[in-house]
Amino acid sequence: MAKGINLKTAELEKISHLDYFNIAVSVDCVIFCYENKELKVLVIKSDLEEFSNLYSLLGDLVRLDEDLDTASYRILQERTGMEDVYLEQVHTFGSVDRHPSGRVITTAYYSLIDAKHQKLRLTNNDLHWHPVKNIKKMAFDHKAILDTCLNRLREQVMEHPVIFNLLPEKFSLRELQELYEAILSVELDRRNFRKKIAIKDWLVDLNEMEEDVPHRPGKLYKLKPEFKRKTLRRKSSNQRPLVA
Amino acid sequence: MAKGINLKTAELEKISHLDYFNIAVSVDCVIFCYENKELKVLVIKSDLEEFSNLYSLLGDLVRLDEDLDTASYRILQERTGMEDVYLEQVHTFGSVDRHPSGRVITTAYYSLIDAKHQKLRLTNNDLHWHPVKNIKKMAFDHKAILDTCLNRLREQVMEHPVIFNLLPEKFSLRELQELYEAILSVELDRRNFRKKIAIKDWLVDLNEMEEDVPHRPGKLYKLKPEFKRKTLRRKSSNQRPLVA
């Protein structure tokens, strides 16, 4: 029961009491990383016959004694072993027919992790990182979930300093720009990009240089500590006056 | 069972089988309207003893055969009788202890309706419109839900033409500005506000004038039809390139 939502239909049919207590509750995690200049997502092969050969997101049913946030954190930890992750709730998918084995509503979270600092665990069912842009079809409604989370990531990425969770501690501006380009699927002008980042005032110049690059090394930067926000919850307190 | 989530503890204790099928699923609606220059929200008195004298949002358990979106739409319709409403999912609240009678997770929706075009129905338990800014405390975690939805509304209001769902078909720029001010809790400069709205190009000049106002009447406008988006879902397709 640790991967995906794998309830046999029989299992579901056994249970049928009050109408209000046979909706199963799950979470699904869209876990992003950045590797080889590509945005990737953690996927696993579905057990269900209906979806043989399709990949699904990492998910599980929520336990009776755990918060929704905790459940998604548990899944992430079980698979990546990481303790300190960026995790944000995005949307809850609750169509009646979204799961072939019964009524299951699922809350989607997206997560950003540094590929270098994790090793996948419980790597059964072909658990692996898959380039986001190659994914055309997934099991269940997981493609829609992925798209929704990717869109949320795109919305957030210029407004809030979340992208740095995908990078190692030290990075060059080129690396940062390439990451933005991978997420947004656009090409950016280097000079304008640097200006924009400079205005945000998110970075500290480390006075160090890249090493082992086959060209002129760039300066290294890190995120200012005050922006390291590995929150579990969507913050609900931006009161910025949106108009003049 | 139509208002709030009112399960007696006994009812809940009867049911206790597989761990995964005794989480109840509900929706809660933050239904906003605009009346007497105030942003108001529809509230109802809670049945639970724990929360006597506190108000709660309109909510209900989700039925086995209805989509999550449909459930929130049903609640809205039951109370306001309105068919064509703006409704958007915001966040799912799933703390273990958020409901005193048992494990209930709830998905919050916010909705915008024109106060003039509805009549409240099933007005038991002191169902009424309450000014948002006067609400300090609510039953359950409903104050947090309200805050989260209000913040979402504030985020959306300048980016997307959703605010017009709170206004009658025809309105003056002053009315529109007052509504923005009520939602954002700011004072806006009239000249800059008009410029900003003009740039958006959301409005049609109706070549009509306000009537029955005790001062010089203003022009009336309406929203361009192509922006009347009474969507049920958060759109998941803004691919705007966020950077140069």
Add this chain to the structure above:
DNA sequence: TACAAATATGTACTTACAACACATTAATTA
């Protein structure tokens, strides 16, 4: 007929955005 109260509009300053070009540095190669 004067007054009060709101509508309607314009200008100057500042800041962000977008398109674009050149000098500099380090590694590689001839």
Add this chain to the structure above:
DNA sequence: TAATTAATGTGTTGTAAGTACATATTTGTA
């Protein structure tokens, strides 16, 4: 060791939007 290559690192200019601020106009009312 000098020339080449491929990246880094900046600066300028035009355009659009944001902000602060003032005056003339229209209507209802006293």
